[in-house]
Amino acid sequence: MTSFEWRPIRYPNVISILKNPFYAGAYAYGKSGKRTTIVDGRARKSYGHEKPMEAWEVLIKDHHQGYIDWAEYERNQAQLAGNAFCRVGDTKSGRGGRALLAGLIHCARCARRLGVVYNGRCGTPTYRCYNPNLQPGQRRCLGFGGRRVDDAIAAEMLRAVAPLAMEAAQEAERMLKEEENDRRRIAELELQQARYDASLAERRYAACDPDNRLIAAQLEKAWEAALQRVESCRQRLESLCAPRVEEPRPEFPGLADDLAAAWKSPRTTMRTRQRLVRTLITEIIANVDEKSREVTLVIHWNGGQHSELRVHKLKSGEHGCRTSDDALSVMRSMACRWSDQEIAASLNRMGMPTGQGKTWTARRVATTRSVHGIHEKEGEWLTQSEAAAKLGVTRHRIRWLIKEKILVSEQAMPDAPHLIRAADLKSERVAAVLRRKGRPCRVDTENQFSMFPDTCEGGAE
Secondary structure (H helix, E strand, C coil), X not given: CCCCCCCCCCHHHHHHHHHCHHHHCCEEECCEEEEEEEECCEXXXXXXXXXXXXXXXXXXXXXXXXXXXXXXXXXXXXXXXXCCCCCXXXXXXXXXXXXXXXXXXXXXXCCCECEEEEECCCCEEEEECCHXXXXXXXXXXCEEECHHHHHHHHHHHHHHCHHHHHHHHHHHHHHHHHHHHHHHHHHHHHHHHHHHHHHHHHHHHHHCCCCCHHHHHHXXXXXXXXXXXXHHHHHHHHHHHCCXXXXXXXCHHHHHHHHHHHHCCCCCCHHHHHHHHHHHEEEEEEEEECCCCEEEEEEEECCCCEEEEEEECCCCCCCCCCCCHHHHXXXXXXXXXXXXXXXXXXXXXXXXXXXXXXXXXXXXXXXXXXXXXXXXXXXXXXXXXXXXXXXXXXXXXHHHHHHCCCCCCECCCCCCCCEEECHHHHXXXXXXHHHCCCCCXXXXXXXXXXXCHHHHHHHHC
């Protein structure tokens, strides 16, 4: 009778299965060899040294029926070689995560691969050189934030592949199909394993003695659980095989005209972006220029070309949600003459949001002024409403005086509110215009005839 002993799977077991050509239907002999070295004048032999496939003594393909074909076996070996960690010349494969350049970017000072650290609640990536961990007593070579660098590399890559957008779209479509096929195959294997477990549970229940009710009840319960797992796996496989009508697949050739939209699409996973970057870029050499506060990136493209890219490095305490320099300039020019409410209204009209992309309010303007040391409004400058209240006229009258250039005003920039000096309200030209505000501005002429002479005569009588 055959018995099974279930144990937790380990990494060496998985690697031995993936690297063994027996599961690909091939017979191999002489995959490892021995080495002889001279130690202290005596010969010592060591065994178990792996040989490349070309050096195997015997390799017979299609020797027996395998679980996978030979082409898939070779793809697996290439993928395992690409996933090798800390080997010279190898590139870490794209496995997802928030860092676009994980395993692809190297240090220009020590030539080591930069590691990735995720900080904060959102998991913001940071690239760091771990040379001090390998050699204690040394300072870390460099480190910088990853979000700005990832965005710059993505923009550079999109600019480089703009003429080849159609080929990139076809590659993205092929990757999406491969991912869907992999998910479907995993579901099929899970269903196959669940059916085997259910049949095994059924045989155990059938072989149980009916008089032993306690054991029979436990085996029956295990059989029902196995059947439920079979049903759940079957439903999952049917959902993967059924066409998705409510979520139509993206038309990648149509998105080729706008590759940036396809790159930023919510359905485009980070793993897909990483694999696309690795099809175009071999490696990136990074360095930090402390004087100019810039991150220097030397991109090595697969075609043999090289390009350099510089990205501004933020200072300690500086973040990407800072207020723009244009908004601060407007605030400085208007703070001495306008209230916070009027400054906020002007910034909103000009389309200048806050550092977080929000609209301005009086409270946000006051907070920004306090942080950047911008002073408040002085009393010698007046707004149109204040000038109208001081002269006892309407705002329309003040606007007309400004339009006719009778009253002098200033603007911080186009579309900003007008500012009026209090001393200009006392000028002779303004006073002369206001004295005749009740009289119509007409000039009587002697040769002018009335349109209704009868009415005028009757009124004269």
